[in-house]
Each structure stands twice: as structure tokens, then as C-alpha cells.
Amino acid sequence: MSEKNELLFEMKNIEKIFAHVHALDHVNFDVRKGEVHALLGENGAGKSTLIKILTGVYSKDGGQIFMDGKEIEINSREDAAEAGIAVIFQELSLVPTLSVYQNILLGKETSKFGFISDASEKKQIQELIDRYGFPVKATDIVETLSVAQKQMVEILKALATEAKLIIMDEPTASLSSRESELLYKIINQLRDRGVSIIYISHRLEEVFNLSDRITILRDGKNAGVIEKENIVPSEVVKMMIGKEISESTASRALHTSDAETELEVKNLTHLGYYYDVSFQVKKGEVLVLTGLVGSGRTEVVRSIYGADPFDKGEIIFEGKPIKPTIKKSVANGFGLIPEDRRTQGFSPLLTVTGNVALTSYDKIAKGGFVNKKDEDALGRKAVELTDLRPANPNVQVGNLSGGNQQKAVLGKWLTRDLKVVLIDEPTVGIDIGAKDEIYNIIEDLASKGVAVLMVSSDIAEVLRVAHRIIVMREGRIIKEFNNGVATQEDILLASSGFVNETKEAA
Amino acid sequence: MKQMRQETLRRIISLVLLIVLTVVFTLTTDTFLSWDNITSMLREAAFIGLIAIGVTTCIITGGNNLSGGLAVGMCCMIFAHLYHYTAMSLIAIVLLSLLGGLLSGLFNGFVVAILQVPDFVATLSTGMIFQGITYVLAVRNQYGSITSEMIKNPTMAALGGRLPNGIYYVTIVWLILTVVMQIFLKKTKMGTYIYAMGANRKSAEYSGISFIKVKMVAFTIAGFMSFVAAMFTLGRNGTCDVNTGTALNLQAISAAVIGGAAFSGGRGDMIGTLIGVLFMQVLRNGVLKFNMTTAQQSIISGTIIVLMLVFDAYYNEFMQKRTTRAAALAREKENAGK
Numbered sequence: 001m002s003e004k005n006e007l008l009f010e011m012k013n014i015e016k017i018f019a020h021v022h023a024l025d026h027v028n029f030d031v032r033k034g035e036v037h038a039l040l041g042e043n044g045a046g047k048s049t050l051i052k053i054l055t056g057v058y059s060k061d062g063g064q065i066f067m068d069g070k071e072i073e074i075n076s077r078e079d080a081a082e083a084g085i086a087v088i089f090q091e092l093s094l095v096p097t098l099s100v101y102q103n104i105l106l107g108k109e110t111s112k113f114g115f116i117s118d119a120s121e122k123k124q125i126q127e128l129i130d131r132y133g134f135p136v137k138a139t140d141i142v143e144t145l146s147v148a149q150k151q152m153v154e155i156l157k158a159l160a161t162e163a164k165l166i167i168m169d170e171p172t173a174s175l176s177s178r179e180s181e182l183l184y185k186i187i188n189q190l191r192d193r194g195v196s197i198i199y200i201s202h203r204l205e206e207v208f209n210l211s212d213r214i215t216i217l218r219d220g221k222n223a224g225v226i227e228k229e230n231i232v233p234s235e236v237v238k239m240m241i242g243k244e245i246s247e248s249t250a251s252r253a254l255h256t257s258d259a260e261t262e263l264e265v266k267n268l269t270h271l272g273y274y275y276d277v278s279f280q281v282k283k284g285e286v287l288v289l290t291g292l293v294g295s296g297r298t299e300v301v302r303s304i305y306g307a308d309p310f311d312k313g314e315i316i317f318e319g320k321p322i323k324p325t326i327k328k329s330v331a332n333g334f335g336l337i338p339e340d341r342r343t344q345g346f347s348p349l350l351t352v353t354g355n356v357a358l359t360s361y362d363k364i365a366k367g368g369f370v371n372k373k374d375e376d377a378l379g380r381k382a383v384e385l386t387d388l389r390p391a392n393p394n395v396q397v398g399n400l401s402g403g404n405q406q407k408a409v410l411g412k413w414l415t416r417d418l419k420v421v422l423i424d425e426p427t428v429g430i431d432i433g434a435k436d437e438i439y440n441i442i443e444d445l446a447s448k449g450v451a452v453l454m455v456s457s458d459i460a461e462v463l464r465v466a467h468r469i470i471v472m473r474e475g476r477i478i479k480e481f482n483n484g485v486a487t488q489e490d491i492l493l494a495s496s497g498f499v500n501e502t503k504e505a506a
Numbered sequence: 507m508k509q510m511r512q513e514t515l516r517r518i519i520s521l522v523l524l525i526v527l528t529v530v531f532t533l534t535t536d537t538f539l540s541w542d543n544i545t546s547m548l549r550e551a552a553f554i555g556l557i558a559i560g561v562t563t564c565i566i567t568g569g570n571n572l573s574g575g576l577a578v579g580m581c582c583m584i585f586a587h588l589y590h591y592t593a594m595s596l597i598a599i600v601l602l603s604l605l606g607g608l609l610s611g612l613f614n615g616f617v618v619a620i621l622q623v624p625d626f627v628a629t630l631s632t633g634m635i636f637q638g639i640t641y642v643l644a645v646r647n648q649y650g651s652i653t654s655e656m657i658k659n660p661t662m663a664a665l666g667g668r669l670p671n672g673i674y675y676v677t678i679v680w681l682i683l684t685v686v687m688q689i690f691l692k693k694t695k696m697g698t699y700i701y702a703m704g705a706n707r708k709s710a711e712y713s714g715i716s717f718i719k720v721k722m723v724a725f726t727i728a729g730f731m732s733f734v735a736a737m738f739t740l741g742r743n744g745t746c747d748v749n750t751g752t753a754l755n756l757q758a759i760s761a762a763v764i765g766g767a768a769f770s771g772g773r774g775d776m777i778g779t780l781i782g783v784l785f786m787q788v789l790r791n792g793v794l795k796f797n798m799t800t801a802q803q804s805i806i807s808g809t810i811i812v813l814m815l816v817f818d819a820y821y822n823e824f825m826q827k828r829t830t831r832a833a834a835l836a837r838e839k840e841n842a843g844k
Contacts, residue, residue, distance in 0.1 A: 077712065097705040097772040106702055107713030114694045144511060272834030
């Protein structure tokens with residue numbers, strides 16, 4: 001056992017500062033030989049910054065890194081590879097039109113006069129595959145493989161370079177449960193062969209099952225290290241959230257229940273994305289769908305808006321069933337604030353006025369000609385309603401800060417008479433001050449009687465704005481809370497699949 | 507069930523199109539399948555084919571080459587200029603034309619890989635430069651106006667010749683170069699890198715493969731093919747004028763696309779392009795025999811290319827959606843069975 005506890009890799013007092021913000025504040029992290037070590041923390045806790053430092057994407061501002069007891073410097077991807085560190089990327093980095101063995105050996109081919117020694121390479125890689133019993137063939141073309149198989153090729157690529165430390169970042173995010181089981185087996189096999197693994201996942205259940213140890217980060221600092229035998233799910237979650245915040249749950253009064261139902265969804269199903277989703281949103285109510293990325297929340301909202309199709313179920317608007325298309329939705333008074341505002345929310349080269357006008361040409365254009373006065377008035381109205389800074393409707397939206405860009409997107413819809421607003425992750429990448437202003441805008445909307453359906457992963461945000469909270473997991477609704485009842489822990493545990501450990505909703 | 511690869515399906519479609527077209531023309535005209543017609547079709551095909559080899563290589567890297575045909579004209583004119591105005595030996599003149607072809611490729615590579623100009627606009631502009639050089643070098647009469655230069659050299663004339671059974675030398679050279687390039691693409695390191703760069707540039711670069719080197723190699727190959735096509739053009743025509751080669755490039759790109767090369771990169775090969783070139787040539791020849799105009803022929807080949815591009819754009823996405831759906835349905839069934 002003493003051999004098993006031998007350290008392979010160690011990071012001491014790592015510091016990283018971005019524009020005066022301590023992203024990592026004297027963080028310590030180590031990995032033993034043949035250990036699966038999970039790195040946990042909420043979004044923004046510093047996990048990805050730490051990983052980027054140890055793979056050479058960022059360079060550290062302070063601290064030391066040791067591999068096999070020797071201090072090393074990692075300033076580039078090459079440095080990391082040389083030290084024996086390999087990453088299995090979330091978005092896969094394979095060449096789709098080449099075969100498995102060509103991918104694994106890309107850039108390292110053995111050749112004579114430029115001709116590749118094909119036969120021996122195929123054999124060498126097939127042997128490697130057989131040793132681990134992966135269900136792929138050396139000659140398979142990568143684009144014909146499933147996501148899980150592609151991931152295996154990535155792992156093989158790491159093994160072929162004799163990596164000692166493999167980093168897996170959300171490896172099961174796009175795998176089915178059976179494929180995930182296979183991955184767990186592979187991970188155990190790697191561990192038995194002495195390979196160390198840093199495992200990052202939002203799915204706490206699998207983290208607890210797989211890991212030998214867990215390091216928890218919070219706000220760029222170490223929040224604790226736990227050995228496998230000491231893992232208690234609710235304790236871990238408390239460490240991730242931090243007690244102070246957990247207890248000061250900002251809660252909102254339940255929405256008045258006598259308001260009319262504006263939007264109802266019954267047994268909505270889109271095969272492969274979400275199943276049997278039912279809920280109601282009342283006038284003036286803020287309903288938040290939360291859960292992990294990939295749990296089907298965004299897809300539900302997109303179907304309601306008419307941007308994606310669905311297979312079964314009903315969408316009922318003001319008591320009448322509707323078959324939504326984007327055009328009808330806009331006419332019905334729906335608005336969508338999409339997840340990725342940069343690619344879906346606004347046009348960076350247009351001014352605030354230009355963007356806002358996009359949703360309102362039915363009102364400001366007559367016979368195809370735009371009434372410039374009405375358009376300008378619209379831009380000014382949007383700036384006023386959202387308190388946009390600078391208060392100039394003629395600025396290109398691409399030049400605004402993240403928070404003000406989002407205000408411009410909100411302005412597109414606020415200037416119309418909305419009945420239902422669908423908001424997807426409204427504050428990603430927005431600083432705290434601007435976040436509050438956006439919450440105020442959402443609350444204003446609700447108080448005017450608009451039904452708000454919002455998607456958010458940020459639990460503090462969910463508790464700040466929601467009247468009711470629905471937690472989704474793997475495409476299904478698994479829990480519903482009235483705000484004031486739920487705490488951060490409850491939501492996080494439910495999202496991660498520990499439904500039974502949460503308090504029953506009243 | 508395994509998804510059929512885009513390449514495989516495209517190969518089958520283009521082959522079927524070629525066969526259908528050949529059968530139709532054979533049945534409806536009596537001269538189509540005559541040996542004379544076949545050899546002359548293969549001769550014309552060879553000129554498109556040589557340019558298409560270079561174009562295909564560039565398309566596989568994720569780029570394109572719009573300047574190949576104009577580089578043919580430039581190589582021809584370098585030859586004609588030196589032939590007319592200097593007393594150099596034939597070998598020296600040929601070598602300088604070769605140098606012109608290779609330099610045109612290196613220049614394209616320089617603009618695309620080092621100056622980082624997208625292939626399409628880069629080669630559109632370098633093509634104009636090559637055409638400009640062709641005009642500068644053009645042979646002029648005593649009044650200063652451009653004349654077409656007669657090349658009365660027996661060695662060059664021989665290049666335009668054929669075997670006793672009727673197959674032209676240019677056809678043989680084209681087929682040999684097609685095979686050589688196919689082996690190069692599929693069996694060598696650089697060939698693999700060309701595919702890797704086109705299909706996923708990031709991943710290729712992370713594996714230590716140089717973008718600059720790959721682009722330089724691809725464009726230099728294209729430049730070399732322009733030179734080869736130029737020499738045989740001189741052999742066939744016995745003259746050189748400023749318009750030589752201008753029509754070749756678009757046909758070569760069409761052939762590559764019909765043969766399965768995708769503008770998104772990483773797909774296509776010489777066998778596919780060979781089929782594409784034959785298709786273009788059969789279509790051209792067949793419709794002539796039907797007394798169709800070139801305009802009608804353009805409409806037909808243009809339509810087919812658009813359909814192929816639409817197929818490229820949707821096939822992979824469609825297959826992926828279908829697979830996701832099939833997997834979801836299977837899981838539903840599994841759950842229902844429990």
C-alpha cells in the first residue's frame with residue numbers, strides 16, 4: 001500500500017491572477033500514482049484555470065509544479081506532453097476522415113523515404129487496443145465511430161504517448177448510461193495499470209463512485225481534500241457551496257396563485273433530448289428550469305419557441321393548444337433571450353437601435369420602408385428601459401461590455417408587448433453589478449404580468465429570481481421546488497441525482 | 507447499423523452518373539463509343555485531369571486553387587517568349603517553364619500559408635497576376651500587337667502525338683500521375699498530413715504538423731501539374747496565345763467536386779477525381795453530339811455540382827441526427843420493456 005500512496009504529481013501554492021482577480025489563490029493539489037482524483041467545484045471555482053495551467057494553456061503567476069519529485073515548468077502544450085500529461089478533450093480533437101491508427105500516430109509516424117510503414121503501425125495500434133479490450137478496430141475511420149468510441153481513441157492517443165497523468169474533463173457529458181459504464185471500466189483498468197487520472201465532472205454520483213480522492217475548490221481556494229472512505233455527499237456539496245451562502249438562501253414569496261395560467265406544457269417529448277415534460281407558467285410568475293448542462297432544459301425552451309421540433313405532447317398558450325413556429329411565437333408575444341448571445345442574441349456590427357429594431361420591423365416599417373424616426377425612438381426606449389451604458393443607442397453592440405450586450409438583447413423584446421419571455425442562461429460571462437441589473441429587469445417584467453420561463457445553472461441566481469424551480473436531469477423533470485423551500489444544497493444534490501437526500505417540497 | 511461514409515456514397519453516386527451518361531450517349535448516338543471518339547475524349551480529359559489533380563490536392567487541405575488554368579497559360583507563354591526572343595536550348599526553355607510552374611505554386615503557398623489569406627480569394631488574385639504576366643510576356647509583332655506564336659519544334663510536336671493504337675501521350679501521362687498522386691496521398695506521411703490538415707487543422711497542428719509546409723506542398727504540386735499541362739498544350743496546338751488555359755480551371759474544380767472532394771477539406775482522392783473528369787468529358791462530348799449548345803451543357807453540369815454540394819452540406823448532419831434518434835428510440839424501447 002505504501003507504494004500506492006506514492007505521489008506522482010504535485011502543485012504547490014499555485015496562483016493565477018486575471019485583471020486583479022485572484023482566480024487561484026495558493027491552491028495545492030496532488031495526484032498519487034494509479035489514482036483517480038476528482039476535482040470538484042462550482043462554475044468559477046477555479047477548476048478549469050487549474051487544468052489550463054497544468055496543460056500549458058495558461059502559465060502560473062506563482063507556485064511550483066512537481067512531477068515524480070522533480071520540479072518542472074509547463075509553459076506550452078508540448079511541455080505538458082513531455083512531462084507525461086495528456087488531456088481528453090470535451091470537444092474531441094480527432095481528424096474525422098482518418099483511421100483510428102492514423103489518428104493515434106498522427107505526427108509520430110514511422111516512415112521510410114516518406115512512405116508510412118502501414119502494416120507495422122496497424123499491428124502496433126491493434127495490439128494496444130487489444131490490451132485494453134476497447135471495442136474499436138485500428139482501421140476504423142473515426143467519423144464512423146460513436147462519441148464513446150471516439151473518446152476511447154482519444155484515450156488510446158494518450159496511452160500511445162505513455163502518458164502518466166490523464167485529465168478527463170466531463171467525459172460522460174455526451175455519453176449514454178451504457179457507454180458511461182464502459183468508460184468507468186476503462187478508467188478502473190487504467191488505474192490498475194498505474195495510470196493516474198484527474199477526473200472532472202458535474203455528476204456527483206459518478207465522481208463518488210470512481211474517485212480515490214476528491215479535491216474541492218471554492219472561489220479559487222482549496223476547500224478540502226477527502227479520501228474515498230470519508231465521502232458523504234451532503235458534506236461534499238456543503239464544501240462546494242460554502243456554508244455562509246448556503247444558509248442565507250435568498251427566497252422570494254410564492255407567486256399569487258390566483259393568476260391566470262399563461263403557458264402550459266403537457267407531456268412534451270423530443271426523443272433523444274427530453275421526455276414527458278409538463279409544467280405551467282402563470283402570468284407574472286418566474287419559473288426556472290435548472291439542472292446540469294445537457295439535461296434537456298435549453299431544448300425544452302427552444303421547442304416552446306418553435307426553434308426546434310418535438311415529437312409528442314402539447315403546448316398550450318392562453319388556453320389554446322399551439323403548434324409553435326418562430327414567426328407565430330413572435331406574433332403571439334413570445335420573446336427568446338438565447339443561451340449564446342454572441343452567436344444567437346445580437347448582431348455585433350449593428351447599433352443598439354439596429355438590433356432592437358430587428359424584432360419590430362412590423363411596427364416601424366410601412367410598405368418595406370423603415371420609418372427612421374420610429375426606429376430611433378425604439379432605440380432610445382430600449383436604452384431607457386434597460387438602463388444601458390453608455391446611454392447611446394447608436395453604439396455598435398459588439399463594442400459594449402457583456403452585461404450591456406445582454407441588455408441590448410433584452411431591449412429587443414422589452415420594446416414589444418410581451419406575454420411570455422423565455423430566457424436561457426442570461427448572466428453567463430457578466431460581471432456581478434450588471435447581473436443584478438438584469439435580475440431587476442426580469443423582476444420588472446414579471447411584475448407587469450409577463451410569464452417568465454428561465455433556464456439557469458447558477459444556483460444563487462435561481463434562488464434570487466425564481467418563484468418556482470424545476471430540476472431536470474437526463475431529459476426528465478425529477479424535482480420541483482417552491483422557492484423558499486429549496487436551498488442551494490437541495491438543488492445541487494437533485495441535479496446530480498441524489499433526489500432522496502433532498503428535503504421534500506412542501 | 508454502421509453509417510455509410512460520405513466518401514463511399516459519393517463515389518457510388520458519381521460512378522453511377524458516369525455509367526448512366528455513357529449508356530445514354532452510346533444508345534442514342536452511333537459514334538459515341540467508337541475508338542476514335544474514345545481516344546479523343548481521353549485526350550481532352552487529360553488536360554482537365556492534370557489541373558484537377560492539383561486542384562483536388564488543394565481542396566483536400568481545406569483550400570482551393572482557382573489559378574491552375576491561368577498558370578498553364580503563363581507556363582506556355584514563358585516557353586513561347588523564350589522560344590521567340592532568345593536562342594536558348596529547348597531543355598533550358600523547358601526547365602525555365604517548369605520553374606515558372608513551381609514558382610506559381612510556391613507563390614500561392616506563400617500568400618495562403620504565410621500571409622494567411624483564405625485560399626479562394628488568394629488564388630483568385632494570384633491567377634490575375636499570372637494572367638498579367640502572360641500578357642507581359644506575350645509575343646508581339648512589329649506594330650506592338652499581340653500575336654500567337656507558332657512553335658515549330660519537332661520534339662514539342664511529338665508531345666502532341668499518340669501511340670500506334672491511338673491513345674495520346676498526354677492521356678498516359680495523366681493516368682500515371684493520377685496513380686502516383688493516389689499513392690502519395692494514401693501511403694506517405696505528407697499525404698496523411700494533407701488529409702489531417704484539411705479535416706481538422708487544430709488537431710493536425712497540435713500533432714506537430716506544419717500548416718505552412720502542407721499548403722506549400724499542395725500548391726507546388728498544383729504548379730507542377732500546370733507546367734505538365736502547358737507542355738502538352740503546346741504539343742497539341744503548336745501555338746501559344748494569351749487565352750491558353752483560361753477555361754480549364756473551373757472544369758477541373760467541377761470534376762473534383764463531382765468526384766467527392768469536399769470544400770470543407772479532408773475528403774476526396776485521385777480516383778474520385780478521375781471519375782469526375784471522365785464525367786465532365788463524357789457530358790461535354792455527348793451533348794455536342796446531341797447538338798446541344800455549350801450554354802445548355804453548362805446548365806447541366808452546374809446543376810449537378812449544386813446538387814453534389816447540397817448533398818455534402820446535409821449528409822453528415824442528417825446521418826448524425828438519424829443516429830441520435832435511433833439511439834433514443836432504442837433506449838425508449840429498452841425502458842418500456844423493463
